[in-house]
Amino acid sequence: MTTSAAAKPIKSMGSLRGQLLRWLLVPLLLVVALDAFSVYRNALDVADLAYDRALLASTRALAERVSVVNGKVVADVPYVALDSFETDTLGRIYYKVTGTHGEFVSGYADLPALPPDVPRSEIYPALVHFYHATYQGQQVRIAALYQPVYDDSMRGIALIQVGETMDARSDLTRQILFSTLWRQGLLVMVAALLVWFAVRLVLRPLMQLKAQVEARSLTDLADFDADRVHKEVRPLVAAMNGYMGRLQALITSQRRFIADASHQLRTPLTVLKTQAELALRQLDRNPNDARAWQEMREIVESIAGTTESTAHLANRLLTLARAEHGMAESDITPVSLTEVTRQVGLEHAPAAVKKQIDLSFDAPEEVMIKGHALLLHELISNVVDNAIHYTPVSGKIILHVRRDALAQRAILEVEDSGIGIPKEDRERVFSAFYRSPSAQQKNIGGAGLGLSIVRDIAVLHGAEIALANSGDGNAAHPGLKITISFPSP
Structure with a gap:
């Protein structure tokens, strides 16, 4: 494996004062x-x-x-x-x-x-x-x-x-030679002293900025005053302030994620512990009782269900964290939105069949976009998973991929005949861990992360999300149509 020229170590530029x-x-x-x-x-x-x-x-x-x-x-x-x-x-x-x-x-x-x-x-x-x-x-x-x-x-x-x-x-x-050299040497010495003092004076604001950076505490991410440095250095200070602002947002996001994750994981883990303790006590009391074994089986099944929900929650938390932290330029490649949507539909087909839901896919042409294939897969998977959870038995879900030539956008539509989302909740449902009352009644074990993940991944790809009632819905089940519009490559 060869090493490219870009991978070679960069030589230090040395002292700015020395170079000046x-x-x-x-x-x-x-x-x-x-x-x-x-x-x-x-x-x-x-x-x-x-x-x-x-x-x-x-x-x-x-x-x-x-x-x-x-x-x-x-x-x-x-x-x-x-x-x-x-x-x-x-x-x-x-x-x-x-x-x-x-x-x-x-x-x-x-x-x-x-x-x-x-x-x-x-x-x-x-x-x-x-x-x-x-x-x-x-x-x-x-x-x-x-x-x-x-x-x-x-x-x-x-x-x-x-x-x-x-x-x-x-x-x-x-x-003449000695007189010339003596006078010119004296002139050089005086000029060198003047230049040295001038450079020292000019660089003083930079040295003061350096001292301020070194004196900052780890938690102090306040902006530096750009007016205290020269006009040519102000873009650098502005870039530093912008970077610290992004760093502050990242730290805040991480703190929120840690707090939310610990809060959300604490309940299922407590339930797991309680259920395990109940199973052990049941066995200790009646080691040879068939009924005790049956009750223990029910508890173990409950533990399995809680474990599955916890694993699902952990996976979604990790996906949310990954979406919030962004993606590298190297991760962005041409992706077939049509193929990713088709693959997600095939993966969720067994769950749809189990609920007797008519899951269909409609794509008149192949639509290409630029993005992160795995994150796009997670986005579509969350939308389809939500649709299956909140669509009643014998309902229907349509996955539609098309290209809007006039707007030069790639369109993904997921339309279901489920309970829908009330208009007053359509902005709040994209917040992490928020669940509307109707969603809580329909799916008790939900985590409230699906649409938050969808929103974060959409933002990373420059996509826009719109929520509306399904065209075939009714009063009891108005349905939901999620339209995600991606920029064309």
């Missing part, structure tokens, strides 16, 4: 991380722009000292200026001046040349290119500026390159 905090804080952390990365990149771009501007200014300052003397490009860089170019408080600076024909003029001859694929900077109007390179084992940022040079004898363009190590930029990068 995760769903709020995790996206917040992601957003803060993206924001920190964006701020960091923007700060780096601004820092690079500022350092590139300073590097371009140094390159221009050096370009102003490049000129043409006697047809040659020369760089007039004083020693003091050369020393300031070679070293800086934040790192080292290198330069190189290249003539109009590519000849080395001044500076560091091995400074990396300008790669051919480096585009010209669009930020500045000068013909300047910025690029990264490795020089003397260090990463350097180089500005390459094309500077026009000329005199009376020649014209051309010289290339001035000024590079600086990345120490200053790296220090500034670390400062």
Whole structure:
């Protein structure tokens, strides 16, 4: 036998507070991380722009000292200026001046040349290119500026390159990174505390509701106040109140059933005990008296009759309890009302024959409904059993099943020629253990549960019950016609 997926244990959903905090804080952390990365990149771009501007200014300052003397490009860089170019408080600076024909003029001859694929900077109007390179084992940022040079004898363009190590930029990068992380981390901590307090505050009504549920006694099924929780939780509280109302009705029904059952069973059990004691005393007094044995036989027969009535009562009480407790969805199946009625008629045929009652069955077609087959059988059986009990000898009972196409209902009619039910009692006869005076005279051993069971089973199936006099009745025996209308499937 395989186990379906629905039968697998359901994983616990965990804490609502924990889920809210995760769903709020995790996206917040992601957003803060993206924001920190964006701020960091923007700060780096601004820092690079500022350092590139300073590097371009140094390159221009050096370009102003490049000129043409006697047809040659020369760089007039004083020693003091050369020393300031070679070293800086934040790192080292290198330069190189290249003539109009590519000849080395001044500076560091091995400074990396300008790669051919480096585009010209669009930020500045000068013909300047910025690029990264490795020089003397260090990463350097180089500005390459094309500077026009000329005199009376020649014209051309010289290339001035000024590079600086990345120490200053790296220090500034670390400062920006630490500052960004510190500020964003502080922001996350403050936001997490605010979210935690907010979630705690929002969930307080639920925690109060939880405390109220835990503090309730077993017998306290009063409604909870839905106005004390949020609007989104009110349907849950309303469902809880509805469930407790149904539970209260079930408990009340069970208490009533227990009280009624104990009351109804107490009398026949007392009679059984009394009859048994009488039989024993009779035997003790006259153990060899034939008359005593005959009296004992009568008592035992009475005990048998009382036992049968008690068993019948117990079965009806159990059926009543089952009908009051409802039925599961899995119990509802398509049922042939025609076939169930026919079967009940066959089961009660011997009792009808014994009273010389004409029990007939009329069903022009098969009528299907949705319901619980066993409960429907019990419903029809109770109606037919009542009809047989209250129909005199040589009477008649008709079981009729048909379909009302116009109303889209399935109709069951049980019509007899018995004593009937007075109009003033037709509502009360559906109450458990109630018996009309005429019924008490006709059937002393009745329990008053038959029509109560019929009503409860009919309600479970969405059926309607109507009572009326039989069409063929008379003043002495007006008869009874019970019409039960079921919804069609």
